[in-house]
Amino acid sequence: MSLQPANSATSPKTWAIVVWGLYIATYFTFALTMVIGLIIAYVKRGELAGTPYESHMTSAIRTFWISLIAGIIGFVLMFLGIGFIILGVLAVWQLFRVIRGLIRAMDERPIDDPQGWL
Numbered sequence: 001m002s003l004q005p006a007n008s009a010t011s012p013k014t015w016a017i018v019v020w021g022l023y024i025a026t027y028f029t030f031a032l033t034m035v036i037g038l039i040i041a042y043v044k045r046g047e048l049a050g051t052p053y054e055s056h057m058t059s060a061i062r063t064f065w066i067s068l069i070a071g072i073i074g075f076v077l078m079f080l081g082i083g084f085i086i087l088g089v090l091a092v093w094q095l096f097r098v099i100r101g102l103i104r105a106m107d108e109r110p111i112d113d114p115q116g117w118l
């Protein structure tokens with residue numbers, strides 16, 4: 001008698017929701033959960049190729065790297081006063097991408113332009 005469910009594979013939709021959920025959790029746990037989400041996105045992107053969720057993994061990866069670069073620039077420029085503005089705009093941009101990704105994943109829709117800025 002097996003204790004494994006008949007279909008124990010996690011659905012692509014679930015992986016997309018997990019990645020976006022980890023990105024949202026970043027606002028409460030510093031950057032640790034975003035790094036975990038990034039790793040999952042890199043690992044699962046190939047497996048999800050050809051599904052609407054491949055675009056979610058690509059968008060999540062791009063969101064991470066743009067956030068990291070803009071965050072570093074914003075931090076450095078804080079000493080000139082403009083960094084606070086950059087970090088504020090980054091936070092709004094990042095929230096938009098993450099919430100949009102989560103809604104689209106729950107609706108089983110791809111990200112229209114995962115390589116784009118919005």
